[in-house]
Amino acid sequence: MSVMVSVLDAQRTRTSEKYTTYPPEVLPMFVAEMDSVPAEPVREALERAIRNGDTGYVGHTRVLPEVFADFAGRRWGWDVDPDLVRTTTDVSVAAVEVLRRIIDPGDQVVLMPPVYPPFWEYVREAGGSATEVPLLAPDGEPDPFDTTAGWRMDLAAIERAFAGGARTVLLCNPHNPLGLVHAREDLVALARLAAQWDAVVVSDEIHAPLVHADAVFTPFLTCGPEAVEHGVALTSASKAWNLAGTKCALMVGGSERARGWFDGLPGEVVERTGILGYTASVAAFRDGEPWLASLLAELTGNRRILAEELGTAVPGAGYRQPQASYLAWLDLRALPWGDDPAVHLVDAAKVALTNGRDFGRPGIGHARLNFGCSEATLREGLARLASAR
Structure with a gap:
């Protein structure tokens, strides 16, 4: 069973920064929150406390x-x-x-x-x-x-x-x-x-x-x-x-x-x-380690999808698979999207990424993408990036 939920379901039911910063037509792939369901031991502990x-x-x-x-x-x-x-x-x-x-x-x-x-x-x-x-x-x-x-x-x-x-x-x-x-x-x-x-x-x-x-x-x-x-x-x-x-x-x-x-x-x-x-x-x-193992399996699959398909979706984009976490550092300097491509992509692709220049001068021309999501959401994000002009 996947530990991820549909981003559309999350947008309908959640009130955190990831799902309320942008209008619903923008795919949120910026802040480091995942579209995940809670680990069962965590959910049970919180429900018991309440x-x-x-x-x-x-x-x-x-x-x-x-x-x-x-x-x-x-x-x-x-x-x-x-x-x-x-x-x-x-x-x-x-x-x-x-x-x-x-x-x-x-x-x-x-x-x-x-x-x-x-x-x-x-x-x-x-x-x-x-x-x-x-x-x-x-x-x-x-x-x-x-x-x-x-x-x-x-x-x-x-x-x-x-x-x-x-x-x-x-x-x-x-x-x-x-x-x-x-x-x-x-x-x-x-x-x-x-x-x-x-x-x-x-x-x-x-x-x-x-x-x-x-x-x-x-x-x-x-x-x-x-x-x-x-x-x-x-x-x-x-x-x-x-x-x-x-x-x-x-x-x-x-x-x-x-x-x-x-x-x-x-x-x-x-x-x-x-x-x-x-x-x-x-x-x-x-x-929570069994849940964590399931999560890491999904994240490993998503980082591989990015490796296999990002170059086709966005020719010229640079990417190395991360050794940890669910954050992809995209080198978009070869694209005509300026020093802060995330700003361009919110309007051009309806995808919200994290601004690369916020990470310091080496981040100019880069953006950070959150792939802590379902495979379907990731593929939707790639399709939208492919449509950017």
């Missing part, structure tokens, strides 16, 4: 840290100490609040564009200044049957940024919008650089449960003693199980230094965790 009136302020329990530690151990061999896990509303709040503990006003924070657009806002909100170190792009024309392997962190440029005064890296691992799963050796090298310069790596790992079978995810905090001492991980069930609106994320440390940062958080950072998000996250990490 029936029982368990909708108050979040309690002080170790249940979610322990359940996540079990999940991380099973899936990635990551030994998480539940005592070094804290919760908050979402990964964006986690990023801002952790950065506030780490940096002083005006400090440089390294970002690696093209990267998730809110990263710049996180740094500004925390009082820092963004220092951009773009990823190294693969050589040659993109092969749609290749994956995003070939993109790399520019470690030499990161070291130059450290030499210039930066002391923090906001890492996206896996990397949005590319679906890039950073190689373990690169993460180890980054951790060693952080130790050399007494810097901190804040690793956003929200897409980690969505890594495809042809890649291996490496949690940053498993990359040696330097990573443990100089790193913090941020994650959530929200992306993999489509739970963004329930509001729960985790901050994970591995050292006494991290414990100090967490203990210095304002109490309200933890208190604002949504109790329904906490409930849903426990169910997802504890009992």
Whole structure:
């Protein structure tokens, strides 16, 4: 049974950003929400909470840290100490609040564009200044049957940024919008650089449960003693199980230094965790892996359809299959659609994609497409893109 529903059914019944930003004649393939049905354990847990009136302020329990530690151990061999896990509303709040503990006003924070657009806002909100170190792009024309392997962190440029005064890296691992799963050796090298310069790596790992079978995810905090001492991980069930609106994320440390940062958080950072998000996250990490396996099978099929058919639908479009998640990074610079092709395509094709330039200068002429949908919806999207002029 498919975990996806018709986008038309979703537009009729859902009120979230994905389905209400544009008129109903526009196919929404932009924001990172999926057209999925909830995993049964998650749905049952939320229904039970509603029936029982368990909708108050979040309690002080170790249940979610322990359940996540079990999940991380099973899936990635990551030994998480539940005592070094804290919760908050979402990964964006986690990023801002952790950065506030780490940096002083005006400090440089390294970002690696093209990267998730809110990263710049996180740094500004925390009082820092963004220092951009773009990823190294693969050589040659993109092969749609290749994956995003070939993109790399520019470690030499990161070291130059450290030499210039930066002391923090906001890492996206896996990397949005590319679906890039950073190689373990690169993460180890980054951790060693952080130790050399007494810097901190804040690793956003929200897409980690969505890594495809042809890649291996490496949690940053498993990359040696330097990573443990100089790193913090941020994650959530929200992306993999489509739970963004329930509001729960985790901050994970591995050292006494991290414990100090967490203990210095304002109490309200933890208190604002949504109790329904906490409930849903426990169910997802504890009992949601069979549903996740079904989801990944559908997403693998969709990314393959894009590889097989995008070039015919949109000659000149560049695409590499992502190693993680349900987001496709489309290189549309060869098309006559300008620096921000997503703006053109809303009118010309009645398809809403995410604006590539929002991901930084390397995103000019690109767009991000969400294929977390049914096969029928994806094929409709391709047909519409093919009609664009």
